[in-house]
Amino acid sequence: MVKTILIVDDDPTQRRLMRAVCEKAGYPVLQADNGENALSLLQSQQGADIALIMLDLRMPGLGGMETLKRAKSFREDLPVIVLTAQGGIDTVVEAMQLGAADFFVKPASPERVIVSIQNALNITTLKGEVSRLKRKRDGALGFKDLVGDSTALRHVMRLGERAAASNIPILIGGESGTGKEMVARAIQGSSDRAGRPFITVNCGAIPANLVESILFGHEKGSFTGAAAKHIGKFQEADGGTIFLDEVGELPADMQVKLLRVLQEGEVDPIGSKRPVKVDVRLISATNRELSEEVKNGNFREDLFYRLNVFPIEIPALRDRREDVPALIDHFIQRYNAEERRDVRGVRLEVMDVLKSFAWPGNVRQLENTIFRAVVLAESPYLCAEDFPLLADAFAEAGIESGPPMLDDDEFDCPDKKPDARPEQQSTGRGDPQDRVAIFDREGQLRSLQEIEKDLIQVAIETYEGKMSEVARRLGMGRSTLYRKLREHDLEVKRAS
Secondary structure, eight states: OOOEEEEEOSOHHHHHHHHHHHHHTTOOEEEESSHHHHHHHHTSGGGGGEEEEEEESOOSSSOHHHHHHHHHHHOTTOOEEEEESSOOHHHHHHHHHTTOSEEEESSOOHHHHHHHHHHHHHHHHHHHHHHHHHHHHTTOOOGGGSOOOOHHHHHHHHHHHHHHTSOOOEEEEOOTTSOHHHHHHHHHHTSTTTTSOEEEEEGGGSOGGGHHHHHHOBOTTSSTTOOSOBOHHHHHTTTSEEEEETGGGSOHHHHHHHHHHHHHSEEOOBTOSSOEEOOOEEEEEESSOHHHHHHTTSSOHHHHHHHTTEEEEOOOGGGOGGGHHHHHHHHHHHHHHHHTOOOOEEOHHHHHHHHHSOOTTHHHHHHHHHHHHHHHOOSSEEOGGGOGGGHHHHHHTTOOOSSOOSOHHHHSSTTOOOOSSOOOOOOSSOOHHHHSOSBOTTSOBOOHHHHHHHHHHHHHHHTTTOHHHHHHHHTSOHHHHHHHHHHHTOOOOOOO
């Protein structure tokens, strides 16, 4: 998701200067000439896209300080950079106390402005990540922490919310990397056990001779090497939730002991003279078909029915491709902050490939792929060159993934030269010259950005959405064209 910046200043010259700096750096811009209009924009439908405010302190009507205070009252995490022509230490202190992320005196150099914007956005992302990690540590993650809005994921959330309202045993199925543990944590965080222990056990990673000790504990001296008492994972989870990942990997003798825990609510530590009562919510997960394992004699049937009281199946990423853009944006923001990078998003033609890719490793594979791309990226938008492991997928889509071009604007399409005078084709929509006006209604020159947007829109309509032809006629490479589509928020509708 491209981050939009709201510039609030009563001086049109200053707004124009700040807008030029932001747009050159790839940030879409909204403008307001006073505090009242700025607050109205924030509370409108467009306000959800605003990621940062650049706020002048001295304005007629509602001043900058009051605007800052009111904005923070309903968008507490929104970073605000305040600017003024006269800056004193008292003003700086007051602005920072009200929640400003940065402060500078006008006029500021473009470099200073961009660094301030990048720092503010990265700090906001880091705060969000720290908050998420804190909720994870405290067992308070909820379904709002799951990324995506596909029908399949919403179905999982609805099931999870119902399951969270009781202590019913849950079996989460799905391929590796689909996010089974995240769903389990969301169930815990949405239940009355939120904030209590959440203990994760990967049953497939425990040596067979240590499974019983790790799960159920042991007494000191109960076997060779037992130098101290160990309470086991079930006792660690007492009062909270235990998550048994890959439960299908448990040895047969441990399946019997797990069945006893579920039936009696108590564990038998090795060497203990009496069982220990435990109060745990059990959530188990598997990437196997346990019903088939039961048929093959590899898993106890009675235990299967005990675990499979409330099944939840997590869909593979290829079955919810509409979640891919949101996941990519989430990972870009995280690794921007962690790695001090400034990746703004993904080129449109690259996003198409990423959405259509099968992702056999699911969300885990996507995350690692984006991490690598963010580290490799040499331009604000991730391109095919940043995904070397997906070179075959890009080749199938007809997208070159060779070494990065030296200058995207100049060398994206080296084998195609624009015609000096492109032919006009009749489209039944009027004369294109009338639709790309140079002057506004007041007789003043329109901005280059406005003219460029209109020109691209006319070209798309004239050549019926054929992007190769549009790029050739406009004299730019396809990747540059797609970037400008994103900047201008333009849609492409091909002729049927």
